[in-house]
Amino acid sequence: MAMPTPITDDQVISLVPRCQRGDQAAVETLYMLYADRIYRYLLARVGDAEQAADLTTEVFVRMIERLPGFWLNRQRPAASFSAWLYRIAGNLAVDYHRRRERLEHVSLEAEPTLPATDPDPDVVAEHHESAQRLAQALQALSEDQRLVIIGKFVEEMSNSEVAAWLGKTEGAVKSLQHRALQALGRLLRITEGI
Amino acid sequence: MMNVAEILDECLARLRRGETVGDCLARYPDQAAELAPMLEAAAQLRGLAAHRLSPAQRLAGQMVLRAALARRTSRRSAADWLFRPVQWMGWPALAAAVALCLFVVLSVGAVAASRPGDLTYSVRVMVERAPLLVIFDADARASAELYLAERRLADVQQALQHSRSADATALRALIRSAEAAAGAAGGLAEAERLQVAARIEEHVTQLERLAATVGEPAAARSLVETARQARAIAVQLRAEKPPALDPQRPAPTETAVPSFTPTSALTATPQPEATATLTPETTPVRSHGSPVPQPSRDATTTRRPDLRPRQTEPRPPVSSVTPLQPGAPITPTIRPTHMMPTPSATRRVGPTAVPQPATVAPQPTAEPPPGIATRRPEPTAGPPATAQPRPTEGPGDPGGRPPDITPGPPPEPRPTRRGG
Numbered sequence: 001m002a003m004p005t006p007i008t009d010d011q012v013i014s015l016v017p018r019c020q021r022g023d024q025a026a027v028e029t030l031y032m033l034y035a036d037r038i039y040r041y042l043l044a045r046v047g048d049a050e051q052a053a054d055l056t057t058e059v060f061v062r063m064i065e066r067l068p069g070f071w072l073n074r075q076r077p078a079a080s081f082s083a084w085l086y087r088i089a090g091n092l093a094v095d096y097h098r099r100r101e102r103l104e105h106v107s108l109e110a111e112p113t114l115p116a117t118d119p120d121p122d123v124v125a126e127h128h129e130s131a132q133r134l135a136q137a138l139q140a141l142s143e144d145q146r147l148v149i150i151g152k153f154v155e156e157m158s159n160s161e162v163a164a165w166l167g168k169t170e171g172a173v174k175s176l177q178h179r180a181l182q183a184l185g186r187l188l189r190i191t192e193g194i
Numbered sequence: 195m196m197n198v199a200e201i202l203d204e205c206l207a208r209l210r211r212g213e214t215v216g217d218c219l220a221r222y223p224d225q226a227a228e229l230a231p232m233l234e235a236a237a238q239l240r241g242l243a244a245h246r247l248s249p250a251q252r253l254a255g256q257m258v259l260r261a262a263l264a265r266r267t268s269r270r271s272a273a274d275w276l277f278r279p280v281q282w283m284g285w286p287a288l289a290a291a292v293a294l295c296l297f298v299v300l301s302v303g304a305v306a307a308s309r310p311g312d313l314t315y316s317v318r319v320m321v322e323r324a325p326l327l328v329i330f331d332a333d334a335r336a337s338a339e340l341y342l343a344e345r346r347l348a349d350v351q352q353a354l355q356h357s358r359s360a361d362a363t364a365l366r367a368l369i370r371s372a373e374a375a376a377g378a379a380g381g382l383a384e385a386e387r388l389q390v391a392a393r394i395e396e397h398v399t400q401l402e403r404l405a406a407t408v409g410e411p412a413a414a415r416s417l418v419e420t421a422r423q424a425r426a427i428a429v430q431l432r433a434e435k436p437p438a439l440d441p442q443r444p445a446p447t448e449t450a451v452p453s454f455t456p457t458s459a460l461t462a463t464p465q466p467e468a469t470a471t472l473t474p475e476t477t478p479v480r481s482h483g484s485p486v487p488q489p490s491r492d493a494t495t496t497r498r499p500d501l502r503p504r505q506t507e508p509r510p511p512v513s514s515v516t517p518l519q520p521g522a523p524i525t526p527t528i529r530p531t532h533m534m535p536t537p538s539a540t541r542r543v544g545p546t547a548v549p550q551p552a553t554v555a556p557q558p559t560a561e562p563p564p565g566i567a568t569r570r571p572e573p574t575a576g577p578p579a580t581a582q583p584r585p586t587e588g589p590g591d592p593g594g595r596p597p598d599i600t601p602g603p604p605p606e607p608r609p610t611r612r613g614g
Binding site: 022024027028031035036039040043044049053056057060061064065130134137149152153154155156159174175177178181182184185186188189 | 198199200202203206210230231232233234235236238239240241242243245246247248251252254255256258259260262263266267
């Protein structure tokens with residue numbers, strides 16, 4: 001499994017002002033850099049591949065609309081922009097769950113799905129259930145715990161990278177990771193009936 | 195001794211390097227029960243790292259973004275305009291401008307809300323005088339100064355209620371406004387001047403009442419002293435002489451006609467005998483059979499001695515009435531046919547048929563016959579000075595009224611109307 005290429009401060013300092021001026025090439029470059037990351041984050045949050053893809057596009061549409069008012073922190077440009085983008089994604093995930101809760105009162109048709117990479121229906125069904133349980137468990141975490149889990153297991157960052165990204169110490173990251181995994185393990189075992 | 199968080203972190207690193215969950219749990223048998231669910235959850239999470247957007251999803255996303263970017267560039271949102279000053283000025287300059295605006299607003303608020311004793315009260319007093327800089331009319335200026343004086347008086351009352359002290363700034367400002375009001379009123383008519391003086395005296399009364407009720411001796415002394423100064427201003431204003439009449443102004447008829455006095459002289463010193471004897475021969479109108487002397491154009495053309503005072507030379511009434519001493523030559527003048535401005539005036543002057551030069555009596559008017567003379571108005575009921583002919587309608591005035599109504603005394607004199 002290839003580690004995602006880290007995004008440097010220089011890239012962000014170069015791209016964000018151009019995006020604020022409406023440079024289409026810069027917007028597309030930013031999209032290419034962050035799209036998969038945001039997609040994985042949203043997939044973990046909503047547990048549905050199609051919905052995660054749509055929400056990913058929506059995150060970047062909102063980025064275009066709100067970028068003129070974004071103030072880039074020159075001390076930690078990549079971390080501040082990434083945090084801002086993940087905050088937009090997190091708000092959209094919350095909105096998604098609210099809408100879904102309302103819809104569940106009306107219809108039971110909606111079934112979140114993971115990408116059907118395996119033709120075996122049993123495997124596909126197992127993936128669906130697993131993703132659903134994971135997304136529900138992640139919903140129970142705090143935002144900091146969620147971001148540490150995303151950074152460590154989805155983005156495969158080191159502790160120091162996550163610490164720099166979130167503006168925390170490595171010790172705090174380890175502690176957050178411990179509490180998050182503790183909660184996730186407990187929740188997953190409950191939902192799996194173990 | 196590692197805590198669970200550190201053991202977990204080390205196990206996660208081993209899992210990343212390829213070890214299994216069982217291997218990790220075997221390394222830490224004491225913590226295995228606690229680590230197992232966490233490592234299983236981590237293994238599920240690691241599966242997410244393999245997911246990526248498909249090329250089709252990526253392309254669709256790019257198309258949506260291009261459309262969104264085109265919308266944004268076509269319609270400049272309000273936020274762009276809102277942040278444009280930031281681009282021009284930069285954040286520090288914008289913050290300084292906002293801070294300056296806040297300072298100005300707060301300062302104005304503090305000055306407007308200041309009370310006697312506050313640091314900003316002097317500023318408030320000064321600012322409230324600013325409108326006077328553009329008031330040039332004396333009447334309006336006096337009113338504005340009196341209004342300010344009343345505001346200062348209210349401030350003094352407020353200070354007495356709150357701190358039991360008479361604020362010196364307010365008292366000084368009060369006296370200043372009173373002085374300025376008096377100065378502005380000096381150029382006004384007497385009635386207006388007296389009104390200003392009366393309002394200043396009202397302030398004096400209020401100051402004295404406050405001085406009587408305040409418990410603090412120092413405050414009472416200040417109030418009494420201020421009342422004394424204000425009273426002096428009012429007294430001086432009352433004592434001022436009325437300003438000289440503006441020659442440009444139309445002079446009141448009453449004051450400009452000193453020739454009223456002849457009437458009073460005539461009425462005060464009635465000599466009925468003389469007038470009764472003179473009248474038959476004097477008035478040519480009467481010679482035509484009219485019981486009442488009727489002036490006419492003919493009469494105006496005849497030169498007769500004129501006993502009426504000349505309007506162009508106001509003189510004391512006595513001198514105007516008694517220029518002709520017995521035996522003195524009478525200078526005939528053209529009869530003032532045009533000098534009777536109103537019927538009322540003519541009535542009082544009466545039959546001005548002048549005695550003939552041959553007659554000795556220098557009486558100003560020839561009285562009607564006895565029957566008519568009885569209807570002559572009594573001196574007490576005589577018209578006041580206001581009814582006298584105006585100087586502008588004096589002898590020789592071509593614009594004067596026709597004389598046909600002048601000499602005839604009306605049967606019913608109406609002194610009340612003329613006296614009004």
